[in-house]
Amino acid sequence: xxxxxxxxxxxxxxxxxxxxxxxxxxxxxxxxxxxxxxxxxxxxxxxxxxxxxxxxxxxxxxxxxxxxxxxxxxxxxxxxxxxxxxxxxxxxxxxxxxxxxxxxxxxxxxxxxxxxxxxxxxxxxxxxxxxxxxxxxxxxxxxxxxxxxxxxxxxxxxxxxxxxxxxxxxxxxxxxxxxxxxxxxxxxxxxxxxxxxxxxxxxxxxxxxxxx
Amino acid sequence: xxxxxxxxxxxxxxxxxxxxxxxxxxxxxxxxxxxxxxxxxxxxxxxxxxxxxxxxxxxxxxxxxxxxxxxxxxxxxxxxxxxxxxxxxxxxxxxxxxxxxxxxxxxxxxxxxxxxxxxxxxxxxxxxxxxxxxxxxxxxxxxxxxxxxxxxxxxxxxxxxxxxxxxxxxxxxxxxxxxxxxxxxxxxxxxxxxxxxxxxxxxxxxxxxxxx
Numbered sequence: 001x002x003x004x005x006x007x008x009x010x011x012x013x014x015x016x017x018x019x020x021x022x023x024x025x026x027x028x029x030x031x032x033x034x035x036x037x038x039x040x041x042x043x044x045x046x047x048x049x050x051x052x053x054x055x056x057x058x059x060x061x062x063x064x065x066x067x068x069x070x071x072x073x074x075x076x077x078x079x080x081x082x083x084x085x086x087x088x089x090x091x092x093x094x095x096x097x098x099x100x101x102x103x104x105x106x107x108x109x110x111x112x113x114x115x116x117x118x119x120x121x122x123x124x125x126x127x128x129x130x131x132x133x134x135x136x137x138x139x140x141x142x143x144x145x146x147x148x149x150x151x152x153x154x155x156x157x158x159x160x161x162x163x164x165x166x167x168x169x170x171x172x173x174x175x176x177x178x179x180x181x182x183x184x185x186x187x188x189x190x191x192x193x194x195x196x197x198x199x200x201x202x203x204x205x206x207x208x209x210x211x212x
Numbered sequence: 213x214x215x216x217x218x219x220x221x222x223x224x225x226x227x228x229x230x231x232x233x234x235x236x237x238x239x240x241x242x243x244x245x246x247x248x249x250x251x252x253x254x255x256x257x258x259x260x261x262x263x264x265x266x267x268x269x270x271x272x273x274x275x276x277x278x279x280x281x282x283x284x285x286x287x288x289x290x291x292x293x294x295x296x297x298x299x300x301x302x303x304x305x306x307x308x309x310x311x312x313x314x315x316x317x318x319x320x321x322x323x324x325x326x327x328x329x330x331x332x333x334x335x336x337x338x339x340x341x342x343x344x345x346x347x348x349x350x351x352x353x354x355x356x357x358x359x360x361x362x363x364x365x366x367x368x369x370x371x372x373x374x375x376x377x378x379x380x381x382x383x384x385x386x387x388x389x390x391x392x393x394x395x396x397x398x399x400x401x402x403x404x405x406x407x408x409x410x411x412x413x414x415x416x417x418x419x420x421x422x423x424x
Binding site: 108 | 237320326329333336343367374378379381382385391392396399400403404407
C-alpha cells in the first residue's frame with residue numbers, strides 16, 4: 001500500500017519539522033507556512049494533515065505525549081522486574097521534567113499549547129481529559145503504596161496525586177525559564193517524595209550562622 | 213505639569229486596554245496595532261511607550277505584578293496586627309492562585325509571558341530576577357516559623373520555598389485550563405501547608421470500599 005506508506009513518511013517529516021521549530025524559535029511564533037517550509041512541502045499538502053495552527057499544535061502535543069509515555073515506560077521497565085509504586089511514581093514524575101533534549105522540547109510544545117489553551121476551551125479539552133486520568137493513575141499508585149505501609153493512608157488521595165502533578169509542572173516551568181537547573185528540580189521533587197514516603201533527607205541548605 | 217499628567221493618563225488607558233485584551237482573547241494573538249485600537253490611540257503614540265510586543269508584555273507583566281503585590285499586602289494587613297509567618301505565606305501563595313477576576317487576568321498575562329520567555333533569555337530575565345527574591349522571602353518566613361517551633365527546622369529551606377512557589381504555580385495552571393476549580397487548588401495548597409505546619413487535615417477523598 002504505497003499510499004499509506006507515503007502518508008506515514010510525510011507525517012514523520014512533518015513531526016521532525018515541528019520538532020526542530022519547537023526546540024529553536026518555538027511554536028508560538030510559527031505559522032503553518034513556516035512549518036511547511038521547514039518540512040520541505042507545500043502549504044497545501046501540509047493542510048491535508050491539519051487546517052489550522054491549533055490542529056497543528058494538538059498534533060505536536062499528542063506526538064510529544066506519546067514519546068514521553070514511551071520514555072517513561074522504558075525507564076520503568078529498566079528498573080526492576082516488579083517496580084514498587086514509588087519507582088513508578090518517580091519514573092513518571094521525573095519524566096515530566098526537562099532533564100534531556102527530548103523532554104525539554106516536549107515541554108516547549110506544552111508551553112505553546114498552554115498559552116493558547118487558556119483562551120480556547122476546545123483546545124483545553126486535551127488537558128481536561130488527560131490530567132484527571134494521570135491523577136487517577138497516581139492516586140492508585142499512592143493507594144498501593146499505602147497498602148504496603150510505605151505512605152500514610154491519609155495521604156493516598158486524589159489531592160495528593162494532583163499536588164504531585166502540579167509541583168512537577170511548576171518545577172519544570174522554572175527550569176525552562178532558567179530560574180533553576182534540571183538537577184535542582186529533580187532534587188526538590190525527590191525531597192517531596194522522601195517526605196511523602198517517610199524518609200525525608202537532611203536539609204540541603206548550608207547551616208545558618210546562628211545555628212549551634 | 214500637564215505633560216506628565218497626560219503621560220500618566222495615557223499609561224492608565226493603555227493598561228486598561230491591555231487588561232481587556234488579556235482577559236478576553238489573550239495577549240498571545242494581540243499585535244501592537246490591536247492594542248492601540250483597543251486603547252483608542254494611534255500606533256505611533258502607543259510606540260512611545262513600547263516599541264515591540266515583548267516590551268508591551270513586560271509592561272503588562274510588571275503592572276499585574278504590582279497589582280498582585282498590593283492585593284497580597286492588603287490581605288496580610290487585614291489579617292492581624294502581627295501576622296504569623298504562616299499567615300504571610302498563605303496570603304502570598306493564595307494570592308498567586310486565580311481566585312478572582314483580577315488574579316485570573318494576571319495569570320493569563322503570565323501565560324503569554326511564559327510561552328515567549330522560554331525562547332527569549334532577555335524576556336526570561338524578569339523571572340530569573342524575581343523568583344529567587346520570592347524564594348528567599350518564603351525561606352525567611354519558613355525560618356521564622358521554625359524559630360517559633362511551627363515548622364520542623366529541616367524543612368525551613370530554600371528548596372521547601374521553591375517547592376511552595378512551584379506547586380502553587382502548577383495548581384494555578386490547572387485552574388486556567390479548567391482541569392480543576394479555584395476551590396480545589398486552594399484546598400490542595402492548604403493541605404500542603406497543613407502538612408508543613410504539622411496539622412495535616414483529614415483526607416478529603418471518600419472512604420474506600422474495603423476500608424474497615
